[in-house]
Amino acid sequence: MLASLFLIGALTTTPQMAVQAASQTVVEDGSGGMTRAVNRMIGGIVSYARWPDGSSATPRVMCLVGTPRLSDRMAPDLPGPGSVTVRRTNASAVAPDCDILFLGRMPVADRRQLIAWVRGRPILTITDDDAACIYGAMFCLSNRAASLSFSVNIDAIGRGPLRVDPRVLRIGGGGGAS
Amino acid sequence: MTGPGSPAPPIERIGTRTTLQKLLSRFHFGITLFAVALSGLTILLAGVTALRGYADRNMELAAQLGAYGVEPALVFNDAQAAREGLEPLTRIPGIARLRVLNDVGRPLTQWTSPAADPAPLLTRIFFPRPFAVTVRRNGSAIGTIEVWGDSSTLIDYVRIGLLAGLGCLLITAFGTIFLARRFEYELVKPLNEIATVAHDVRLHRRFDKRVQSLGIAELDRLGGDINALLDELQGWQGNMESERALLAHRASHDTLTAMPNRDAFDEQLALRIQSAEDRSGRFALLFIDADNFKAANDNFGHAAGDAVLVALSARIKDTLRKGDFAARIGGDEFIVIIDPLDGDVRAEDLANQIRASVVEPVLLPGGETYRAAVSVGVALFPDSGSDATALLTAADAAMYADKMTNRSR
Numbered sequence: 001m002l003a004s005l006f007l008i009g010a011l012t013t014t015p016q017m018a019v020q021a022a023s024q025t026v027v028e029d030g031s032g033g034m035t036r037a038v039n040r041m042i043g044g045i046v047s048y049a050r051w052p053d054g055s056s057a058t059p060r061v062m063c064l065v066g067t068p069r070l071s072d073r074m075a076p077d078l079p080g081p082g083s084v085t086v087r088r089t090n091a092s093a094v095a096p097d098c099d100i101l102f103l104g105r106m107p108v109a110d111r112r113q114l115i116a117w118v119r120g121r122p123i124l125t126i127t128d129d130d131a132a133c134i135y136g137a138m139f140c141l142s143n144r145a146a147s148l149s150f151s152v153n154i155d156a157i158g159r160g161p162l163r164v165d166p167r168v169l170r171i172g173g174g175g176g177a178s
Numbered sequence: 179m180t181g182p183g184s185p186a187p188p189i190e191r192i193g194t195r196t197t198l199q200k201l202l203s204r205f206h207f208g209i210t211l212f213a214v215a216l217s218g219l220t221i222l223l224a225g226v227t228a229l230r231g232y233a234d235r236n237m238e239l240a241a242q243l244g245a246y247g248v249e250p251a252l253v254f255n256d257a258q259a260a261r262e263g264l265e266p267l268t269r270i271p272g273i274a275r276l277r278v279l280n281d282v283g284r285p286l287t288q289w290t291s292p293a294a295d296p297a298p299l300l301t302r303i304f305f306p307r308p309f310a311v312t313v314r315r316n317g318s319a320i321g322t323i324e325v326w327g328d329s330s331t332l333i334d335y336v337r338i339g340l341l342a343g344l345g346c347l348l349i350t351a352f353g354t355i356f357l358a359r360r361f362e363y364e365l366v367k368p369l370n371e372i373a374t375v376a377h378d379v380r381l382h383r384r385f386d387k388r389v390q391s392l393g394i395a396e397l398d399r400l401g402g403d404i405n406a407l408l409d410e411l412q413g414w415q416g417n418m419e420s421e422r423a424l425l426a427h428r429a430s431h432d433t434l435t436a437m438p439n440r441d442a443f444d445e446q447l448a449l450r451i452q453s454a455e456d457r458s459g460r461f462a463l464l465f466i467d468a469d470n471f472k473a474a475n476d477n478f479g480h481a482a483g484d485a486v487l488v489a490l491s492a493r494i495k496d497t498l499r500k501g502d503f504a505a506r507i508g509g510d511e512f513i514v515i516i517d518p519l520d521g522d523v524r525a526e527d528l529a530n531q532i533r534a535s536v537v538e539p540v541l542l543p544g545g546e547t548y549r550a551a552v553s554v555g556v557a558l559f560p561d562s563g564s565d566a567t568a569l570l571t572a573a574d575a576a577m578y579a580d581k582m583t584n585r586s587r
Contacts, residue, residue, distance in 0.1 A: 025254050044253035056316050080316020167250045171259040
């Protein structure tokens with residue numbers, strides 16, 4: 001009952017139309033292939049995001065909440081200068097100094113609370129536990145058929161003060177039809 | 179300018195000859211063709227060079243655009259996204275092939291134009307290498323995009339250029355024909371006029387012909403020189419003709435009395451006989467001889483004798499009618515032909531008429547007067563003879579008889 005209510009709420013807040021899975025990153029074979037692909041993808045997304053303060057070289061802090069599904073060795077690989085520090089934390093201890101919030105698998109209530117808390121703050125939200133990308137995270141990673149892809153929730157990005165390069169939005173959202 | 183009926187020219191001429199107009203037209207066409215070809219080629223080359231510059235920049239811009247478009251795709255190593263990033267480039271004309279390489283040089287995606295290259299050779303000359311732009315993300319190279327151009331835009335330009343050149347050539351041909359016509363009018367016509375005058379003068383001895391004033395200075399000078407030459411020729415011709423007339427007169431006339439001489443008389447007599455025979459007419463031949471002329475000569479001198487002869491001749495001439503003929507055939511011998519002769523005229527009347535004419539005394543240079551007397555013998559054609567010798571013999575005999583009568587008187 002609660003879940004269905006949440007679903008309805010989620011549907012009203014994040015219309016399905018705005019979410020499309022598109023990216024089709026090739027994942028190399030081998031044990032570390034997925035980890036490398038995930039780190040590279042997160043690095044790419046971070047590099048295309050613009051925070052209201054600072055430049056692309058400013059070090060960013062990624063707060064990791066919950067259990068990541070795709071990789072447990074999170075170390076975002078940024079193309080070019082800049083770095084991302086990963087800090088593991090829990091839903092109740094998330095501080096405003098987080099620039100990036102990675103949402104792994106976690107209770108629905110925690111996720112809801114975190115999404116609500118993020119609204120209006122310059123925080124980039126990425127999840128790997130929402131293949132349809134309907135629960136309010138800005139970027140949703142998913143692996144399908146030996147490839148990693150990401151989807152974009154344009155509504156979620158539009159609500160926050162964070163700016164994302166439209167080319168990434170296009171990759172993550174526009175090309176889903178093809 | 180050799181006429182049809184002219185004698186063989188002294189200088190050997192070249193067999194096939196062209197007209198000045200054709201020559202000018204040919205030269206004109208050649209020069210214009212050269213100029214048009216040269217300028218056309220220059221413009222075409224300049225155009226191709228400029229176009230190549232534009233094509234290069236086009237390729238470069240396309241490569242930059244492609245680099246921007248495929249940058250996230252390279253970041254995410256996403257072939258599908260790379261294809262989509264290249265999509266705007268595939269609509270740009272003049273691009274044959276595109277390729278996106280990742281940071282280790284492996285191709286992420288590539289695209290080849292479905293349209294065949296219209297001129298592979300031109301493509302090889304103008305775009306021997308692809309344009310490669312390194313895709314950078316925050317300063318580090320993450321891949322390369324390569325763009326190959328093709329000759330489609332160049333081919334269009336060259337085709338239009340050649341067509342325009344052909345059009346220019348056509349216009350040139352027409353212009354040259356027009357100019358050649360103008361040349362004929364401006365240059366060949368005056369030359370023809372000079373030639374016509376020269377031809378007329380040579381063939382028909384029309385020394386009064388002159389070249390008109392001409393519009394071109396050099397030709398006008400030539401015409402003027404020819405006119406001056408014709409003036410001289412005309413002068414010579416006139417002199418020659420008058421001298422010839424003088425010589426002819428001298429040959430047939432007696433210098434002292436200016437009467438026709440023996441030769442002219444013989445000729446005239448033959449003509450008169452012929453004419454009288456043809457019309458069955460008659461004429462009289464009077465043989466006149468001065469009496470005692472030798473004595474006058476001896477008494478008063480040769481000048482006086484000459485004066486007597488001149489006076490005699492003048493008086494004989496005075497008796498002549500229109501158509502009659504008088505000649506001095508010897509020292510003091512004169513002949514008169516009375517032609518035509520009326521039927522009722524008697525020979526004796528004619529002789530008396532002459533005798534009467536010389537009765538008046540002649541004033542000599544010395545102041546004296548001399549009364550001349552003549553013996554006259556008449557012969558009639560055809561009564562006294564039907565040929566010159568017979569007539570002369572008859573007249574001479576009659577004169578001699580008359581002289582005898584005079585002496586006895």
